[in-house]
Amino acid sequence: MDRYIRGWMEKEVSIGKQKLQGEEFLVLTVLTVLAVTVRVLVRSFVADDWSIYWSSWLLELETKGFRALAGNFYDYAPPVMYLLYLITLLPINAMTAFKGFCCLLEFAGAAVIAGIVMECTKSRRRAQFAYGLFLFLPTVILNAAVWSQCDIIYTFLILCSVFFLLKDRTWTGMWFYGAAFAVKLQTLFIFPFLVILWVRRKIKLKHFATIPVMYFLGIFPAWLAGRPFSELIGIYAFQGSKDRWSLSIKFPNIYQIIGNQHFLDEYVSAGMYLVLGILMIVMFWMAYQQVRVTKEYVILMVVFFGLLTTYFIPHMHERYLYLTDAFLLIYAMIRRRRFPLFIAAGFLSVVGYAEYLTKKAPAVPYGILAFVQLAVLVVIGLDLYRFPQCRAEREKLDTEEEGRIPG
Amino acid sequence: MNVDHMLRELLFRKFRLGKLSFEFLEALLAVCITGAAYLLRTPFEKGIPHWTYVLAEWYLALAAAVLIQCFTGSRKKALGTYAVLLILPAAVADGTILRGNACVGALLFLCALLFLERFRGQSGAWLFTLVTAALLLWSVKYAGLLIGCAVLWQNRRLRIEQLFVLLAAGGARFFAAYRAWLQAGYTLLTFHWPNIYEIVGKEAVQNQPVEPAAVIGLFLTMGLSVLLLYLLGMGKIEMTPVQILRIFLFCGLFAGYFLPYVDQTYGYLFGVLAILYFMLAPGEFLVPMLLQIVIYAGYQECFNGTSMMPMAVFSVIQFLVTLWLGRRLLEDSGVGRVWRVKS
Numbered sequence: 001m002d003r004y005i006r007g008w009m010e011k012e013v014s015i016g017k018q019k020l021q022g023e024e025f026l027v028l029t030v031l032t033v034l035a036v037t038v039r040v041l042v043r044s045f046v047a048d049d050w051s052i053y054w055s056s057w058l059l060e061l062e063t064k065g066f067r068a069l070a071g072n073f074y075d076y077a078p079p080v081m082y083l084l085y086l087i088t089l090l091p092i093n094a095m096t097a098f099k100g101f102c103c104l105l106e107f108a109g110a111a112v113i114a115g116i117v118m119e120c121t122k123s124r125r126r127a128q129f130a131y132g133l134f135l136f137l138p139t140v141i142l143n144a145a146v147w148s149q150c151d152i153i154y155t156f157l158i159l160c161s162v163f164f165l166l167k168d169r170t171w172t173g174m175w176f177y178g179a180a181f182a183v184k185l186q187t188l189f190i191f192p193f194l195v196i197l198w199v200r201r202k203i204k205l206k207h208f209a210t211i212p213v214m215y216f217l218g219i220f221p222a223w224l225a226g227r228p229f230s231e232l233i234g235i236y237a238f239q240g241s242k243d244r245w246s247l248s249i250k251f252p253n254i255y256q257i258i259g260n261q262h263f264l265d266e267y268v269s270a271g272m273y274l275v276l277g278i279l280m281i282v283m284f285w286m287a288y289q290q291v292r293v294t295k296e297y298v299i300l301m302v303v304f305f306g307l308l309t310t311y312f313i314p315h316m317h318e319r320y321l322y323l324t325d326a327f328l329l330i331y332a333m334i335r336r337r338r339f340p341l342f343i344a345a346g347f348l349s350v351v352g353y354a355e356y357l358t359k360k361a362p363a364v365p366y367g368i369l370a371f372v373q374l375a376v377l378v379v380i381g382l383d384l385y386r387f388p389q390c391r392a393e394r395e396k397l398d399t400e401e402e403g404r405i406p407g
Numbered sequence: 408m409n410v411d412h413m414l415r416e417l418l419f420r421k422f423r424l425g426k427l428s429f430e431f432l433e434a435l436l437a438v439c440i441t442g443a444a445y446l447l448r449t450p451f452e453k454g455i456p457h458w459t460y461v462l463a464e465w466y467l468a469l470a471a472a473v474l475i476q477c478f479t480g481s482r483k484k485a486l487g488t489y490a491v492l493l494i495l496p497a498a499v500a501d502g503t504i505l506r507g508n509a510c511v512g513a514l515l516f517l518c519a520l521l522f523l524e525r526f527r528g529q530s531g532a533w534l535f536t537l538v539t540a541a542l543l544l545w546s547v548k549y550a551g552l553l554i555g556c557a558v559l560w561q562n563r564r565l566r567i568e569q570l571f572v573l574l575a576a577g578g579a580r581f582f583a584a585y586r587a588w589l590q591a592g593y594t595l596l597t598f599h600w601p602n603i604y605e606i607v608g609k610e611a612v613q614n615q616p617v618e619p620a621a622v623i624g625l626f627l628t629m630g631l632s633v634l635l636l637y638l639l640g641m642g643k644i645e646m647t648p649v650q651i652l653r654i655f656l657f658c659g660l661f662a663g664y665f666l667p668y669v670d671q672t673y674g675y676l677f678g679v680l681a682i683l684y685f686m687l688a689p690g691e692f693l694v695p696m697l698l699q700i701v702i703y704a705g706y707q708e709c710f711n712g713t714s715m716m717p718m719a720v721f722s723v724i725q726f727l728v729t730l731w732l733g734r735r736l737l738e739d740s741g742v743g744r745v746w747r748v749k750s
Contacts, residue, residue: 257715258703259707259715260715266451267450269450273446273447274447276443277440277490277494278494280439280440281436281487284432285483287418
């Protein structure tokens with residue numbers, strides 16, 4: 001029996017095009033089963049967001065059907081509402097269906113993360129670790145299965161976008177980015193990386209057309225249902241005008257250091273102009289940087305811009321590092337010595353989640369967490385700054401063609 | 408022609424205006440950052456400050472850029488300095504929110520440094536002396552610069568006559584200000600500037616003929632300054648731009664850390680100098696980064712009335728920054744080596 005099991009573990013198993021060893025297959029299966037189990041066990045938790053917002057939206061959709069989308073009761077992008085509408089048609093509990101859909105995307109997202117890690121490192125082991133780590137990241141478990149949030153939807157689309165961009169399938173990648181923008185405004189946090197890719201001749205101007213096209217496709221059914229076009233166009237602007245009761249909503253950024261209860265309206269505009277100015281300076285510097293745009297560099301840019309923008313934009317929520325955490329995991333898998341950063345970022349995010357879900361203030365003040373977050377940003381910024389100066393790595397990349405995105 | 412190619416070519420295309428040559432992207436950044444800086448000042452209740460102050464802030468950014476161009480010869484670094492200074496949060500806090508005029512002092516001192524750098528020899532040194540003396544006469548918050556000037560004299564960048572002028576101007580203002588302040592019956596020892604008093608307690612003693620903490624702090628600053636000068640005088644500092652900036656940054660922060668009755672505007676000049684310092688020594692980016700947080704923390708406590716984090720945290724951060732700069736300065740002067748030999 002022992003010999004049989006050991007023999008099986010060393011045998012190769014094929015799943016589609018992928019070939020795995022028996023032990024790898026076993027580990028992945030156990031991880032998946034455990035990840036499913038934990039999600040099933042916590043699915044009945046009802047968060048405030050569900051009882052206050054989602055359930056009332058679902059009720060509206062249930063009573064009025066698709067025509068309900070003509071109303072202005074929702075401030076999410078219409079594609080999320082279509083999902084809710086589809087859920088009302090299902091003969092199962094709406095919350096379970098919604099959480100189930102998001103959890104499915106989590107598994108798909110974990111697979112894409114594994115794919116990106118595989119693409120960047122060519123290491124199956126690292127890809128498998130990335131898959132497992134993403135599924136067991138506390139914020140990932142809490143986000144959908146407990147809190148009934150849907151950050152995985154746009155994160156998954158962005159992951160697909162980057163995956164295809166790394167594969168040099170620019171159009172597919174940009175369609176995914178456009179789709180992500182149609183779902184969530186937070187997609188724009190990392191937008192500057194696309195501008196840098198354009199400057200570096202990796203994408204063309206025409207590819208950016210996917211963003212408005214997907215946005216219009218996203219709002220089109222809601223317009224057909226009867227919601228005025230002007231409202232649909234400005235739905236993100238309306239989102240931005242909400243949550244003005246604090247400059248940082250349990251998010252460890254600069255406002256937790258300088259104060260998040262004053263100049264609530266003034267800092268909205270001032271914060272945006274400040275971020276704009278900072279991005280101009282950073283992008284100016286990056287445009288002149290002598291750097292080979294490798295796959296690692298692309299991932300690093302996504303992480304950097306994700307951290308930088310959220311650190312200065314006002315009214316950030318605790319969930320807004322979800323996307324960056326996913327890419328930080330990929331980066332930590334590429335550069336193992338950055339793994340502590342991934343742990344730190346994961347910890348920082350989970351503090352806000354815990355406060356929301358338990359209604360208890362964290363033991364560590366957010367100001368301290370904001371300094372830790374700043375340290376993470378500085379380390380990532382330094383990696384970006386030193387990237388082209390690392391001669392040894394450049395020489396290595398010169399000899400390793402697979403480390404590049406084909407131009 | 409391919410539009411992408413054309414636009415990318417345009418970004419890096421060189422243009423010439425008289426003697427000035429630049430790339431399109433540089434001009435684009437200069438224009439866009441100026442626009443963003445203007446917009447950054449619009450959302451506040453009182454609106455944009457009087458145009459003369461806006462102009463002074465713009466001149467400050469421009470003077471800093473020219474100074475960095477002189478120091479490094481790099482147009483991109485100069486442009487970076489210009490861009491950063493235009494959107495500096497402390498500048499917005501002082502000029503737009505508080506309607507302060509700290510930018511004028513910073514502008515004057517940058518001009519003084521520019522004279523020192525551009526006009527080699529005694530004419531530059533005298534211009535530097537006169538402008539700095541005017542600054543010292545204007546406000547006591549520039550008293551720390553006096554220690555820096557003394558270090559410049561020790562290292563033969565200034566002559567004794569020039570130092571006497573500076574000592575006379577700074578000393579007169581210092582004496583007049585503290586004579587009045589010590590008798591004014593202030594209830595606080597620091598006014599939103601995160602220094603030692605935020606750690607040891609900033610409440611002043613009331614109903615006593617003398618406020619001991621303020622007097623001790625005042626004389627502690629003077630005594631430590633003399634010891635510092637004595638220590639730095641044992642070695643020799645090469646007067647490169649980065650060393651000059653380090654001297655003024657350290658001396659200014661050092662004095663402000665112990666002087667009583669200092670307010671949040673004390674940090675403005677040093678916030679600006681820290682940005683210049685970063686452009687010359689990018690490896691020491693933590694100094695300007697932490698200093699900006701400390702300075703803005705002072706301003707925000709001033710206009711919000713409260714601070715999100717205890718001000719003592721910012722005092723500790725400032726202490727660490729000052730300590731770091733002091734350590735670097737001692738390394739520059741080679742005092743450690745001289746000290747070992749002498750002892």
